[in-house]
Amino acid sequence: MTHSRFLRFTLALATMAVSTVAATTTAPSTAAALDSTPWTLPVTPPRCTTTQANSGDVAGCLMVFYNDPSTIGWGSPPAPGVGTGWNWSGYWYNGSPALAGWESTQIATNTTTVAGMRAGTLQTHTYALPLFEGFLAEIAANGYAVHGASGYSFRCTSGNGGWSCPSGDPDDLSNHAWGLAIDMNAGTNPIRSYAGINGATACQTPVQTDMPRWVIQTAEKWGLYWGGYGWNSGCQSTSTQRSSVYRDPPHFEFRGTPAQAQAIYEFNLRNDPRRQCFDTVTEAGTALEQCNVTGVPEAGWRLPVDTAPPAGATAAMINITATEPAAAGFLTLEACSPNQPHDTSAVNFAKGETAAAMAVVPIDANGRFCVYRSTAVHSIVDVVGYLTDSGERLWFDPSTPQRLVDTRETGNGAR
Secondary structure, three states: OOOOEEHHHOOOOOOEEEEEOOOOOOOOOOHHHOOOOEOOOOOOOOEOOHHHHHHOOOOOOEOOOOOOHHHOOOOOOOOOOOOOOOOOOOOOOOOOHHHHHHHHHHEEEOOOOEOOEOOOOOEEEOOOHHHHHHHHHHHHHOOOOOOOEEOOOOOEOHHHOOOOOOOOOHHHEOHHHHOOEEEEOHHHOOOEEEEOOOOOOHHHOOOOOOOEHHHHHHHHHOOEEEHHHOOOOOOOOOOOOOOEEEEOOOEEEEOOOHHHHHHHHHHHHHOOOOOEEEEEEOOOOOEEEEEEOOOOOOOOOEEEEEOOOOOOEEEEEEEEEEEOOOOOEEEEEEOOOOOOOOOOOOEEEOOOOOEEEEEEEEOOOOOEEEEEEOOOOEEEEEEEEEEEEEOOEEEEEEOOOOOOEOHHHHOOOOO
């Protein structure tokens, strides 16, 4: 150990950096390698088997399990428009007092920017959100321009008496009411019925869409059914005999179970070259590896920082920096033990801002403390030195400069 000096004399000594920021990794296939020609004569791939759906590997097959969402784990919504507390906006019942319980327990919102859409703009079912986010992020990364997408919409289907649900029957609800469907780029992908031309099958009538085939194949990889195939069977080939086909090309929906949604997400995450993993500590105080494709630690994650202190150290003097935040928020420095309140911020920041602060943080018997984040953000910790309880006085021990962690490089980034 180096010689000790009193704390007040040594604030400008050499630093040891501990950081939580993730490396740029190889992106999936680039737009240059993909055919951007709109897929105007779409034909459906084979349907996924239950075994495929349960495995999560559903690329190249179609998730078309026709089940009532309320019977397979997606929750039972209130009867639409029945009783008090309903406010019809002209398009949906979203935000009605009657839906407060449903929306607070079933519906989630994106917490980071996805395909150019800012945080808080895409609502879907909590368990389906990773699929829609994964799909949108991947097609945007590969060059398809997403001009906007809407998901959760508590309404009925137009074929059951109207969107305002005059029947009051939950069976008439659209999959949008469960947050299991999104509509994307409706302006360039109109919904309409296509008839056959000059006696030919409607499956040979070109569809008005700007979506290349690879966009649809990406959706299928994420378990999503494309409405552009058409409702009521669609076209298995261009020779399939149909007098008309009702096509809904802005529409993508998930038709499996919550467990299948999780399996698909985990399979795609494991096989995504952008995948980054972080060592985290749960609210219960247990170690848990968590992964994503953004490379940025997510809101609510607690990342442990091992300061490798000298013997007898009880606290570390650090400089904490927040950088590249997805939204305004804060970082908290806390023990890695269970049930921490997260009620004291060490540094506050606005969206996109880099902010820093100095702090003295207690460390546990293993030399650790945890960094909690209220939003997705990288963090960097520079350890200036340690406080040790040596007899009659509190001493400061300077550290040898050494970078321990940098999540901008390889997850928690020990190096």
